[in-house]
Amino acid sequence: MSAISSSLKKTPSHEEDAEAERNRRRGRWVPWIIALFYLSFMTALVGFVFIAYAHPPAESTAEAYEKGLAYNDILAKAEAQRQLGWTSRVDYKSGRLTFALTDRGGHPVQGAVAKAWFVHPGNPADDQSVELREAGAGVYSAQATLPSKGVWTLHVSADKDGQAYQAVATTEVE
Structure with missing residues (x-):
């Protein structure tokens, strides 16, 4: 019986042996490919962490956290200003700043203390402030020469x- 069963067993052919060897060699690369995949992600992650620590974010607004906490106060002041009903016109030409202020009835607001801040969005070192002098009839002005060209944000109080x-x-x- 054992002679019959041994003759019924299929013996691998040379072609099947070659295919099995190819599959074994092909499978040998799979763990390396997986490791290389994760290594590439880890390399990028380490690079980004290094860049983040080497270049901390720049704070262009002093005490930004504290100003954020005081936001409700800012909203209350904005409402008080709205209730006041004053309107203004701001003009900057040829190095001269002019600020005209009128009350709810359209009458000039005279005798106010006015100040202006020029804020450069790209370079906080160029920011500057000027005191405005009353030129009459609710108009306040000052000479202000700005150090660089571009778009400036102007805050007047x-x-x-x-x-x-x-x-x-x-x-x-310009």
């Missing part, structure tokens, strides 16, 4: 008898 007003405008310096 006026205070009269404890009533505060702020305006924001953009101007292009």
Whole structure:
């Protein structure tokens, strides 16, 4: 019986042996491919972590966290300014800043203390402030020569008898 069963067993042919060897060799690369895949991601991750630590974010707004916490105060001041009803016109031409302020009835607001801040969006070192002098009839002005060309954000504040007003405008310096 064992002679019959041994003759019924199929013996691998040379072709099957060659195929099995090819499959074994092909499978040998699979763990290396998987390891290389994860290694490439880890290399990129380590590179990004290095860049993040080598270049910390720049803070262009001083005390940004504290200003963020005080946002409700800012909203209350904006509402108080809206209730005040004052309007303004800001103009910057040929190095001269002019700020005109009128009350709810359209009458000029005279005797206010006014100040302006020029903010450069790309270079905070160029930011500067100027005191505005009253030129009459609610018009305040000052000479302000800006150090570089470009678009500037202009913040103007006026205070009269404890009533505060702020305006924001953009101007292009050529």
